[in-house]
Amino acid sequence: MNSPKRITIVDLARDLGLAKTTVSDALQGKGRVAPETVALVRTRAEELGYVLNRAARSLRSRSTGALGLYIPPVVRNFSFYMEFAFGAAEAAARAGADLVLIARDHSAMVEQPSAVGGLLVIDPLAGDPTIQHFVATGLDMVSVGRLPEASLPHHLGVIEADHSGLSRSVFDAVFARGARRPAFLGSDGTFFSSWAEDVAASYRAWCAEHGIEPLADTVSVEADTMALSGKVSTLLAAGADAIITGPQGFAARVLPLVRAAGKDPAAFPLASLVGDPSTELNDPRIISVDLLPRAFGEASIRLLVDRLGATGRPVHRTHGGRVVHAGPSDTPGRGGD
Amino acid sequence: MNSPKRITIVDLARDLGLAKTTVSDALQGKGRVAPETVALVRTRAEELGYVLNRAARSLRSRSTGALGLYIPPVVRNFSFYMEFAFGAAEAAARAGADLVLIARDHSAMVEQPSAVGGLLVIDPLAGDPTIQHFVATGLDMVSVGRLPEASLPHHLGVIEADHSGLSRSVFDAVFARGARRPAFLGSDGTFFSSWAEDVAASYRAWCAEHGIEPLADTVSVEADTMALSGKVSTLLAAGADAIITGPQGFAARVLPLVRAAGKDPAAFPLASLVGDPSTELNDPRIISVDLLPRAFGEASIRLLVDRLGATGRPVHRTHGGRVVHAGPSDTPGRGGD
DNA sequence: TTGAAAGCGCTACCAG
DNA sequence: CTGGTAGCGCTTTCAA
Numbered sequence: 001m002n003s004p005k006r007i008t009i010v011d012l013a014r015d016l017g018l019a020k021t022t023v024s025d026a027l028q029g030k031g032r033v034a035p036e037t038v039a040l041v042r043t044r045a046e047e048l049g050y051v052l053n054r055a056a057r058s059l060r061s062r063s064t065g066a067l068g069l070y071i072p073p074v075v076r077n078f079s080f081y082m083e084f085a086f087g088a089a090e091a092a093a094r095a096g097a098d099l100v101l102i103a104r105d106h107s108a109m110v111e112q113p114s115a116v117g118g119l120l121v122i123d124p125l126a127g128d129p130t131i132q133h134f135v136a137t138g139l140d141m142v143s144v145g146r147l148p149e150a151s152l153p154h155h156l157g158v159i160e161a162d163h164s165g166l167s168r169s170v171f172d173a174v175f176a177r178g179a180r181r182p183a184f185l186g187s188d189g190t191f192f193s194s195w196a197e198d199v200a201a202s203y204r205a206w207c208a209e210h211g212i213e214p215l216a217d218t219v220s221v222e223a224d225t226m227a228l229s230g231k232v233s234t235l236l237a238a239g240a241d242a243i244i245t246g247p248q249g250f251a252a253r254v255l256p257l258v259r260a261a262g263k264d265p266a267a268f269p270l271a272s273l274v275g276d277p278s279t280e281l282n283d284p285r286i287i288s289v290d291l292l293p294r295a296f297g298e299a300s301i302r303l304l305v306d307r308l309g310a311t312g313r314p315v316h317r318t319h320g321g322r323v324v325h326a327g328p329s330d331t332p333g334r335g336g337d
Numbered sequence: 338m339n340s341p342k343r344i345t346i347v348d349l350a351r352d353l354g355l356a357k358t359t360v361s362d363a364l365q366g367k368g369r370v371a372p373e374t375v376a377l378v379r380t381r382a383e384e385l386g387y388v389l390n391r392a393a394r395s396l397r398s399r400s401t402g403a404l405g406l407y408i409p410p411v412v413r414n415f416s417f418y419m420e421f422a423f424g425a426a427e428a429a430a431r432a433g434a435d436l437v438l439i440a441r442d443h444s445a446m447v448e449q450p451s452a453v454g455g456l457l458v459i460d461p462l463a464g465d466p467t468i469q470h471f472v473a474t475g476l477d478m479v480s481v482g483r484l485p486e487a488s489l490p491h492h493l494g495v496i497e498a499d500h501s502g503l504s505r506s507v508f509d510a511v512f513a514r515g516a517r518r519p520a521f522l523g524s525d526g527t528f529f530s531s532w533a534e535d536v537a538a539s540y541r542a543w544c545a546e547h548g549i550e551p552l553a554d555t556v557s558v559e560a561d562t563m564a565l566s567g568k569v570s571t572l573l574a575a576g577a578d579a580i581i582t583g584p585q586g587f588a589a590r591v592l593p594l595v596r597a598a599g600k601d602p603a604a605f606p607l608a609s610l611v612g613d614p615s616t617e618l619n620d621p622r623i624i625s626v627d628l629l630p631r632a633f634g635e636a637s638i639r640l641l642v643d644r645l646g647a648t649g650r651p652v653h654r655t656h657g658g659r660v661v662h663a664g665p666s667d668t669p670g671r672g673g674d
Numbered sequence: 675t676t677g678a679a680a681g682c683g684c685t686a687c688c689a690g
Numbered sequence: 691c692t693g694g695t696a697g698c699g700c701t702t703t704c705a706a
Binding site (some may be wrong): 345346349357358360362367389390392393394395396397398407 | 682683
């Protein structure tokens with residue numbers, strides 16, 4: 001009933017009358033072996049059902065065929081991150097690696113670190129102990145969004161969407177629909193990321209350019225309807241005639257609140273800076289940014305793979321996104337690097 | 338700029354004047370060491386920035402702190418699987434393991450198998466070469482849905498939702514809304530799973546009980562609108578006065594097609610047996626089954642963890658789900674095992 | 675083109 | 691309670 005004992009390269013070598021070095025080289029096509037020998041070894045390996053022992057390989061060669069993805073706990077439920085993760089898994093597969101979803105907390109990682117050869121950290125919170133741990137480990141990493149720390153060893157790259165440009169397009173669209181006092185509802189310190197910074201700064205700059213007095217507030221990404229409702233009331237009382245929300249899905253949740261407050265949704269523009277596919281991207285009543293999370297995940301892994309083992313200052317890349325209006329006038333995003 | 342050389346237990350042992358065995362035992366609390374020694378070793382380890390080498394541990398102890406999740410390529414984009422995966426990652430974390438998303442194809446796995454200690458395979462297609470590979474490897478595994486093969490070594494458990502019961506509730510609901518010729522549109526061979534079997538069988542049985550002539554057809558889970566439209570036309574022409582769809586999201590896609598065919602959606606019940614959160618679960622026009630994918634993922638990992646290393650026939654567990662009507666009369670599902 | 679030896683860092687096993 | 695020895699399966703390095 002149990003594994004009948006797994007076959008090793010030593011077994012293969014004995015069986016073939018070769019040295020285990022030769023077998024090893026033949027199996028991974030290390031060049032020094034005669035083509036016929038390679039064929040012979042491979043055939044026999046298949047016959048005997050040989051499978052490589054990854055642990056042994058890793059131990060000796062200090063390389064693991066896996067890449068890690070760390071998503072901060074607060075936001076793991078957002079569909080943006082799920083789609084991102086699946087895009088990343090796909091890209092990792094193309095690079096011959098598995099993708100490890102790292103969800104354990106810091107303490108557990110000390111006793112049993114993840115066996116990954118490179119790490120993608122997405123929207124990292126300042127001082128997140130898990131990330132500190134990875135840094136201490138000396139793991140090569142690429143961040144999605146800028147890190148709170150100015151400079152970190154082994155931080156090899158940054159990839160981000162053009163949040164300033166995209167949110168600006170949204171503000172313009174809201175303005176074009178007649179809003180003259182658009183309010184901004186961003187995320188608070190429970191989820192601080194460079195994205196949140198960019199978007200808030202972009203709002204202030206846009207207001208300044210249009211001679212509009214900013215009307216901004218923040219909520220927790222974990223806010224319940226009660227909390228959200230309070231914020232919305234305050235903004236409306238202050239004279240908001242449009243609301244642009246930051247965290248994914250919040251615009252859709254604000255919609256009924258606005259209606260309940262007696263506003264006509266048709267005359268009250270609503271926008272989401274991270275469109276939720278389930279509730280926002282297909283809703284004609286909401287202007288939203290589609291960050292193309294799947295492609296984002298793929299591009300991020302590509303950057304990580306490109307930079308693995310490299311040194312020097314972090315490389316910077318930009319990922320595209322697009323603004324989705326109700327009408328047919330979608331604004332294509334700027335992409336590539 | 339590079340890692341200043343990672344510290345090992347030998348370094349620690351030398352530093353402390355102890356044997357490396359003692360250090361090893363102390364670090365993992367193997368009981369035989371004096372409490373003070375344990376404290377001493379742990380403190381010093383932290384000071385020196387020691388991190389365990391997972392490869393070495395795995396090699397020696399034949400255990401990896403990671404569990405794998407394999408999702409067939411055809412369906413990876415369905416949000417059901419994404420939510421499932423994140424639930425699984427969370428549960429794995431609680432068990433002290435990482436979750437590896439396995440997306441590589443068979444050929445790549447031979448040269449570089451995934452370093453996992455147990456595997457979750459979900460809705461496996463008959464003859465999927467990747468799964469065959471895992472079986473050959475002798476990896477402990479649990480399947481979500483029954484396997485096409487009758488009996489497989491190391492297949493330690495099966496977990497599934499009560500698809501027959503849930504779909505029956507849906508048929509009843511459709512009937513209650515007045516439909517007398519409800520058609521069923523299931524998935525075809527591009528995605529064969531025990532779920533598809535159960536649901537189709539359940540439909541036929543229900544029809545027989547109600548003296549209704551079955552009206553069923555199948556589509557590819559990858560069907561485009563054109564293909565879907567053709568199927569819908571055929572069903573309507575055959576006299577369908579309601580449509581129940583199998584694959585996630587198909588009911589929402591059928592909705593506009595039905596309207597285009599001149600049917601009044603209000604009088605034409607539409608149902609989804611795997612509700613899509615983005616388009617179906619919140620739509621009052623569609624009756625749908627919420628399989629609670631996140632909790633499903635968690636329960637699946639728990640089963641895997643429970644059964645790791647065990648032997649014998651596969652254990653069977655049931656996961657709950659619920660039917661979501663437009664009204665307030667949701668049917669709670671049966672859960673647990 | 676091939677082989678032999680050494681050793682990656684850790685844990686299992688058996689002495690003390 | 692602690693230490694020594696062996697060895698997991700592989701790749702690296704060097705010699706033939």
